Amino acid sequence: MAGRVQGKVAFITGAARSQGRSHAVRLAQEGADIIAVDIAGPVESIRMYPPATEEDLAETVRQVEALDRRIIATKADVRDSGALKAAVDEGVAQLGRLDIVLANAGVFELEPSLELTDRAWQEMIDINLTGVWNTCKVALPHLIEGGGGSIVITSSTAGLKGTPNTIHYTTAKHGVIGIMRTLANEFGKQAIRVNTVHPTGVDTVMIQNPKTWGLFTPDDPEPTKEKFTELFETLHPLPVAYVDPVDISNAVLFLVSDEARYITGVTLPVDAGYTIR
């Protein structure tokens, strides 16, 4: 039986691990080939959790190839639009087309607003906002040439609500909605759909680290994952503390599939009800 994105090609940023890898594998399960990029190395101002590695990116390649799909993986930084363009152009040259773009790469750091350095602010905006635009910019000519396509940008519940101690992150995640709405209007006539997804906490290394646990439970001298989990359960109407990467992948898969052919300009929460609290 044909998959839900059979024969399509997807360009995915931040594909070395966690949600990006899950998207690559989930789309490959449904018949897509993948153009993967990741910085696969450290970002200067991100100290809260360990960076993805070249081995992580190689593992994504292994998992996609195990599904008998093709994948072209490149180590590239979304801040470097030249490197991104080279990666997507080479991927399209090898795989023949481009249909799907997932602007997923991002970083996160918790910092009280008045303690944030200028450098940390700028680095966050450069990756989580400008990096998303760079991703769309280098991919759009290929989508236009192919007669249409679908872009999904990974925002956050922090793109819909003001979240304390994340002024730079929250600003960037709100900003990508502007990119989405503009492109959805500007390129709709070329059959290009653009949407955002807004995950609540996803069970990845980005939030599962001692500094995050501590800043979310500031009155606790000994923050632990268990206490953090208990707190996060209270944030959601549904009985869950965090969602899994595949929950985001399934929402993304729906949005990029033909099942969503008339859905564009939508901000889709995958948040167990967090944003209605």
Ligand SMILES: NC(=O)c1ccc[n+]([C@@H]2O[C@H](COP(=O)([O-])OP(=O)(O)OC[C@H]3O[C@@H](n4cnc5c(N)ncnc54)[C@H](O)[C@@H]3O)[C@@H](O)[C@H]2O)c1
């Ligand atoms: N984990 C959560 O709770 C959560 C919640 C809401 C939204 N998000 C968003 O989901 C997306 C994926 O996060 P994740 O949870 O998988 O975290 P993660 O840190 O495990 O994965 C992010 C990936 O992006 C890559 N990346 C970072 N900076 C890059 C750059 N400059 N260029 C290229 N690649 C870069 C990293 O190397 C990593 O592989 C991010 O945009 C994040 O902001 C995460």
